[in-house]
Amino acid sequence: MNLLFVVLIPLMGAGLTAWISRFGRLWSAWMAGLVALAALGCLSPSVLAAFGGETLIQRWPWIPELGLELAFRLDGLGLAFTAMVLGIGLLVILYARYYLSERDDMGRFYAFLLLFMGSMLGVVLAENLILLLIFWEMTSLSSFLLISYWRHEEEARNGARMALAVTGFGGLAMLGGFLLLGEMVGSYDLSQILQAGDQVRADPLYTPMLVLILLGAFTKSAQFPFHFWLPHAMAAPTPVSAYLHSATLVKAGIFVLARLFPVLSGTIEWNWLVVGTGLTTLLVGAWFALFQHDLKGLLAYSTISHLGLITLLFGLGTPLAAVAGIFHVLNHATFKASLFMAAGIIDHECGTRDMRRVNGLWRYMPYTATLAMVAAASMAGVPLFNGFLSKEMFFTETASFLAEHPMGWLLTVAVAFAGIMAVAYSLRFSHDVFFNGEPVNLPRKPHEPPFWMKAPVEILVAICLVVGILPALTVAPLLQVAAASLLQEPPPSYDLAIWHGFGLPVVMSGVALIGGLVVYAERRPLFEIADQLKGRLDARAVFDHLLARLYTFARAVTGVLDRGSLQRLILLLLLSAIGLGLAGAIGSGSPLTGERPRMPIDGVTLFIALALALVSGATLLLHRLRLTALIVMGAIGLMVSLLFVKFSAPDLALTQLTVEVVTVVLLLLALYFLPARSPAESPLWRRLRDLGLALAAGGGAGALAWSILTRDYDPISDYFLANSVPGGGGHNVVNVILVDFRGFDTLGEISVLALAGLGIYAMLFKLHLPGPMHNPLGRPWNWDRHPDIMAALARLLLPLALLVSVFIFLRGHNQPGGGFIAGLVTAAALIMQYLTNGVAWTHRRVSSNMHPLIAAGLLVATGTGLASLVLGYPFLTSTFTHVHWPVVGDFELASAMIFDLGVYLVVVGSTLLILVHLGLMHSASHTPAIEAMRGTAWKS
């Protein structure tokens, strides 16, 4: 159980730490320390078992469906890394307490730091690979937050983004690799994966899987060519550099190499990829480290170089090399963290880290200088310090490589060269900073830092020394269990002594030490070469270039597609429709024309069809004269209603007729605000393109219609004919379908109508459009707005029209008519009053507030349905009965008629809502009085 909490305590503690900082900035430091200690305490019960070589596994199910479990594992390898994360973490917390200045938000810093600590613990303790990946990405994210901690600095922001982009890329690649690995083994559990090495290596997908996982590991561990993010991450506060970017985060990639070593290593691919990358990184890092003027820059490149060294060791693939690798991980963490802390102290005390200015500090801070130089000596691989031991093992391994491989001498030479450079940059760190003349123009006068700021450095340096002198008594047991769990077998015997007898490794060490001294002494010509090489081989420039290209590409692609043009949208939709239609037709192999016998063509149909075609063509030709085109278009509607009459659909004909009238009035009102003529805006090619498109779409629709009409089919409509009277109580099947069989559709459609009204209302809301004062020919517009004769006539017509609509409504269930048509007739009659008598006159008599009418209609229609629901029948179940009225005679009452009443009300309300508000806007463009009235109407 405790392993879960080891990870959770820092993650949860992060929030607590951020919160508690409101009581005082130091509270958060104490809190962070306590949290780290608590995590350590939580781990302690398991430490002995892990030391004894046991592998503790604790698991809780999370998403077994995806093979994802909260499974944790503590073995020697995990223990070594956990000790590093928690131990150095505690020291960094202490150090940062003194490092951060008054202006820095300590709560935020410690919260991010603990987030990182928890994530990193998750990485090293995970048993499930996917869980490992989750924590892995969380380390990238918390690293982003920590690098960008000083958010006002551009370097910090850019460095953080770069780090996240590179490691994020690696993380995604690694996810792919882990998924493949999981597929191969059939589990994401390390326990099972570690047993399946042979199976994995024999898998045909081994190489892609390996490359993906290595991409993850290499990006995280700053291996060439992904190393460039690490120097830029130095914009982070120095405690972060010490903790994340030397001791822990960058070791996560190494950790994965170590973790999966028994599974992935042992192939040519592994050797080439890992050795090649490690060697290149070792050399590149070592070379560039010497020429940095920034103290932290030097340390960053040296870190890259050491990470390359460790990677190279794992790449060699031998058990001893792996042991050496893990040993160097521990040693590097101690000396590099202390060096970073020392660099932070120097920065803190001097106000700069530029080694051209920071010189001769020995006189100002001899104590710190001693500590730093001890650590630097360890970094250089000087005997009696821990760095020497692992470096000696490293030389031994490469030397044995020389014996086994014909080209092995290349490796030996390269490694020796890297050793020389390491000594040289370590010397530069020590000599340049603490000796080499006087400080140049420092912002502050340096002196020794407070005691507790030095304490973490002292502890780390002490470890360097003790391990370096007495390895067998200190680090040996930990190394032994770590190596055993890394290799999944007892490690081969090795000797941690300082002196192994004379041999090639000792020669290499000697060469490195002497060569390093020489190189440092004769560094001037080298600096000139480095200056000339500056700008070449700059991976960061490549990255920036690639990123810029990516942005350009993204903008270009998006810009080409997304023009913000409605024409473009519709073009794509039509093209898609045509394409889909063609694909459907061509892929099927069935003929265009069906087998249904053709009916003879009669004169009337032919006439209407020809007229329709003619009128449609005329609309096209006349479309620039908008008013004329509209009138011609009205003719199309009339033709269609004639066609309905011809095919015995009087309901449809009536509907079409009334809809046509109302639509034309609406369009006329809208056209008033538009220019009378459409200008020719499109170039010729575009019109030709549109012509082609129109022909294709129209032709396609025609072909489709033809293809359907020439086929026999067996629709469900017979049922409607048979059940209209017995089931629906109406002889007019169309109406029964509308209000009964498919009454629910109608309910939906009247909601659509209501919504259309509201939508147009919303669109006109607060819209001010200037109306033209005269027509295109220059004649003033409507000088007599409400001719008396017409007004009087229209008023006379109103009761008649209303009566007609009542009649149409009542007969609807059995004969052509119904609520929809009746509603349109009523609306048309009322519109006439608006048109002939003016808005003001009409408003004194009819309320402009149509919303309640619409709502009432919807409510009536829904209520009809609800009534049947209450009675235990499905929604909208209808019933009917016949009553005998004294004078009228036998009369049918159907519940569907109440539904139809709802339809009627919504139609009247919505149509008038649209017309009245268009009309009000229309008049408002002329009369201020109306404008005022419109204002009150909008208050609704």
Add this chain to the structure above:
Amino acid sequence: MSQLAILPILVPLLAGTLLLLTRRWIPLDLRRGLNLSAAFLQLALAALLLSRVETGDILVHALGNWPAPYGIVLVADRLAAWMLLITAALACFALLFAVAKGTDRGSRHFHPLFQLQLFGLNGAFLTGDLFNLFVFFEILLLASYGLLLHGGGAERVRAGLHFVALNLVGSTLFLFAAGTLYGTLGTLNMADLAVAVSRVSEENLGPVRVGGLLLFGVFALKTALFPLHLWLPTTYAATSAAVAALFAIMTKVGAYCLLRVGTLVFGPDAGPLAGLYADWLLPLAVATLILGSLGALAATRLRTQVGYLVLVSVGLLLTALGLSTRSGMGAGLYYLAHTTFATAALFLIAELIANGRGQLSDRLDPGPVIPLAGWLGGLFFVSGLLMTGLPPLSGFVGKLAVLRATLETPIWPWLTAAILGSSLLGIVAVVRSGSLLFLRAEGRAEDPPPVSAPLSNILPILALMGICLALTVWAEPVLKLMTEVGEQLLRPGDYIQAVLAPNAGRASP
């Protein structure tokens, strides 16, 4: 018992109508209360419905007591109930935000339109009739048009015009498609269509294929699938946050229809027409995924960027659904829920960010420090994790599920590469925006808007993120349920029998 299937439709219809009726007569607070109660009632109903159909029952409500296929039926299966639940939960929190922010003050139409939009959404998820689906599409279109314009402004009018004009063409296409199918198969009930399609004669194969593919085009437009995706970023960026948040479910209607029609009518039993949609879906979905990520990189405004991220999620969702496997559907439906809530949260955050930057609004240029930057920055960070699918939240779980599902197909290298690549582009894009908006901010806005009741603005966002957190913690049961949804979809016989076989799941009056 089947009455339960119609209640999620009736509640918003009645509430919307009442809100329309009383818009002048009762005070705003009361209308807000009414709207909120209706929304939460729908949440409860959806939960109840899901618990009823979870076992595999399919509830059928035959409207007007007319038997299928003659009348219209409402069908509630696992998928429909799940969609209803997501919709209702989303609606509750979008509405709470609108109320807290005062978005609903613009005009008195907001509340009725909101409920009528839910009427359209719930209806589209429940109906078992193709033409009725068309009707609900129209309701959705017009309600969303009204909501889109809510608050006014030239940008919204323009975006609204594009939206409505394009969708009207789409509606026409729907009519063509429905007419073609009715003209050859003689029915509109979807279960009946499935039966008819499985028996279609070779001679009629052509028109049916054309009809089916035209329908695919309509749904692709609704769900913003490449090449019909361009309307989405501009439309979503133009409208108010609460509305954009509610729109997060709108593209899912298209995805739902693709899934419903693709599995039922052109499902595994459809003979020569089986899998008609799947072949088209996968490549187009991958294209959407990639173009969406590129668009997110290229965006110059935060809301446009979120719009493009929505496209990325559409692409990923349809990739998963396009696999047509049990695990693909399970993963896709899990991801659907996650992305709906995550998108909504990000839209809400984007508006709060835009409000705090004065004239700059949500343009991705360096600007002043936003009031409440700590809160908003944290929220943006979390929603960035959700949207880009970074661990440890539901975005990652969903992506992992989809990735695992893709591994079962022979073309997995391409799909995995596309998904992982687009993730990387998404990360780069979102990190850039976050860095610009929060890290690079200097000074204060010239006329900082008064921050009124910030916590109540943030609470709905936290609630939406809370849902995502719940989806993470209880990922296992949810994924299991989603896989069961997928199983039910891959067995269209159940649906057909429930609808067409009498007394199998129908109420007898």
